[in-house]
Amino acid sequence: MLYNKGLLTQKAAAVMHELAVTESILEIALRHAREKNARRITGLYLVIGQWASIVDDSVQFYWDMISEGTIAQGASLHFRRVPVELACLDCGQNYQPSSEELVCPHCAGTRVQVRSGDELRLEAIDIE
Amino acid sequence: MPERIPVVEKILSANDRLALENQARFEVARVFAINIMASPGAGKTSLIEQTVRGLAGRLRVGMINGDIATSYDADRAQAAGATAVQINTGGACHLDAGMVRSALGQLNLADLDLVIVENVGNLVCPADFKLGTHQSLLVASIPEGDDKPYKYPGMYRGVDAVVINKIDLLPYVPFRMDFFKQGIEVLNPGVVQFELSCRTGEGLPAWLDWLERQVQTFKTA
Numbered sequence: 001m002l003y004n005k006g007l008l009t010q011k012a013a014a015v016m017h018e019l020a021v022t023e024s025i026l027e028i029a030l031r032h033a034r035e036k037n038a039r040r041i042t043g044l045y046l047v048i049g050q051w052a053s054i055v056d057d058s059v060q061f062y063w064d065m066i067s068e069g070t071i072a073q074g075a076s077l078h079f080r081r082v083p084v085e086l087a088c089l090d091c092g093q094n095y096q097p098s099s100e101e102l103v104c105p106h107c108a109g110t111r112v113q114v115r116s117g118d119e120l121r122l123e124a125i126d127i128e
Numbered sequence: 129m130p131e132r133i134p135v136v137e138k139i140l141s142a143n144d145r146l147a148l149e150n151q152a153r154f155e156v157a158r159v160f161a162i163n164i165m166a167s168p169g170a171g172k173t174s175l176i177e178q179t180v181r182g183l184a185g186r187l188r189v190g191m192i193n194g195d196i197a198t199s200y201d202a203d204r205a206q207a208a209g210a211t212a213v214q215i216n217t218g219g220a221c222h223l224d225a226g227m228v229r230s231a232l233g234q235l236n237l238a239d240l241d242l243v244i245v246e247n248v249g250n251l252v253c254p255a256d257f258k259l260g261t262h263q264s265l266l267v268a269s270i271p272e273g274d275d276k277p278y279k280y281p282g283m284y285r286g287v288d289a290v291v292i293n294k295i296d297l298l299p300y301v302p303f304r305m306d307f308f309k310q311g312i313e314v315l316n317p318g319v320v321q322f323e324l325s326c327r328t329g330e331g332l333p334a335w336l337d338w339l340e341r342q343v344q345t346f347k348t349a
């Protein structure tokens with residue numbers, strides 16, 4: 001890594017986990033770009049579920065800082081947010097829980113399966 | 129012209145790989161490891177103190193403590209009789225598998241039965257980072273309020289056991305236990321739960337017996 005992590009941590013009151021997440025994004029993108037002998041990375045496509053607890057702005061903030069000086073400098077981050085969807089195992093209906101209620105709104109069932117919402121992956125990159 | 133190439137990689141896969149390496153080290157040494165997470169002030173360190181004391185003579189306990197800047201918590205665990213290693217995360221809000229790997233270099237696993245990893249006090253960040261422990265525990269506490277499973281689903285979904293601490297405060301604090309437990313039930317059906325008070329000692333024996341059983345089952349497997 002080219003940036004000074006010590007300096008970064010001294011400046012920020014508390015470094016959020018988005019820093020570690022963003023470092024991983026950069027590492028994965030650079031690795032895939034290298035395999036294709038790319039000169040530049042111009043875009044990254046991220047898929048992030050609502051339950052993954054990732055703040056887009058924080059990722060963007062760290063991205064601008066840590067991508068500097070790499071072939072990914074200036075690349076745009078595209079975020080696709082995936083809402084949480086639960087499937088009720090009692091009545092079979094799908095629903096999106098609210099922040100105050102998790103049980104099934106149709107039958108008050110508590111046996112559920114998470115269909116989506118905890119994604120945290122890099123789907124694709126644009127290279128030149 | 130830019131070309132779009134598929135990647136489809138889990139963002140934290142590098143951490144997941146390191147976590148597997150840590151777990152392999154625990155397996156080889158036949159040491160059971162548990163990751164303890166909670167919000168600040170829920171009572172992680174108090175529970176660990178009580179656990180180390182309560183298991184004295186039953187299990188040899190080592191501790192890895194993650195703290196943003198101090199070694200105060202590790203000192204408390206050491207005073208209670210554990211072998212403790214302090215990781216200062218330098219401002220980071222969670223432990224990751226790499227930090228635990230460094231700490232493992234300072235622990236003599238051959239002399240231990242159980243390693244307790246005390247994560248940084250936080251209900252958001254530690255949830256995504258596997259450490260390589262066999263199980264993870266969430267310490268909730270009555271004064272935090274009964275809405276926490278609803279606000280921090282990522283944390284409540286990922287754990288193997290939940291300790292509900294400070295039950296001695298139930299008469300003084302509005303806390304709907306049914307509502308709290310219903311949230312847990314949706315997110316993590318059947319998860320093991322312990323209601324206890326580190327201050328009065330109520331409920332501690334059930335937790336200690338369970339933990340000892342986990343270690344023994346692991347060691348004889």
